[in-house]
Amino acid sequence: xxxxxxxxxxxxxxxxxxxxxxxxxxxxxxxxxxxxxxxxxxxxxxxxxxxxxxxxxxxxxxxxxxxxxxxxxxxxxxxxxxxxxxxxxxxxxxxxxxxxxxxxxxxxxxxxxxxxxxxxxxxxxxxxxxxxxx
Numbered sequence: 001x002x003x004x005x006x007x008x009x010x011x012x013x014x015x016x017x018x019x020x021x022x023x024x025x026x027x028x029x030x031x032x033x034x035x036x037x038x039x040x041x042x043x044x045x046x047x048x049x050x051x052x053x054x055x056x057x058x059x060x061x062x063x064x065x066x067x068x069x070x071x072x073x074x075x076x077x078x079x080x081x082x083x084x085x086x087x088x089x090x091x092x093x094x095x096x097x098x099x100x101x102x103x104x105x106x107x108x109x110x111x112x113x114x115x116x117x118x119x120x121x122x123x124x125x126x127x128x129x130x131x132x133x134x
Contacts, residue, residue: 031093031132032102033061038088039124045113046086048127051077052105053097061090068092085115093132105129 034050055078060066066084073079082092096105107127112120 030096031057032096032100032105033093033130033132034091034107035128035130036086036088036091037124037126037128038086041087042115043086043112043120044115044117045081045083046091046109046125047079047081047111048107048109049073049077049079050094050105050107050129051075052129053100055080055094055096057095059093060084061093079110091127102129102131
């Protein structure tokens with residue numbers, strides 16, 4: 001086989017292996033969002049737990065940022081403290097366990113602090129885990 005023929009066969013093999021023009025989504029691209037339901041008004045901090053699988057790369061969704069503190073409390077549960085001016089809506093996003101569905105996760109509000117740092121009732125507060133972008 002001539003050198004040109006070998007290069008042609010190699011190029012053909014590579015082009016077949018590359019697939020079509022379909023965009024690919026890897027598990028690295030998947031993010032879940034914690035959506036907060038809250039009474040009217042803003043809060044200053046939330047303490048909550050996320051259970052159901054690994055949670056990594058926590059990021060605030062608001063442009064105002066905030067501070068995130070978290071630790072693994074065993075099994076597949078992470079305790080998170082988020083300090084910011086917090087209102088209802090998208091709160092944080094995170095990278096889930098590979099292959100996980102949003103329904104595999106749950107989140108529970110444990111404590112709420114007002115903007116004046118006083119503890120508030122958790123009544124009316126809840127968190128839902130949804131896939132980012134749909």
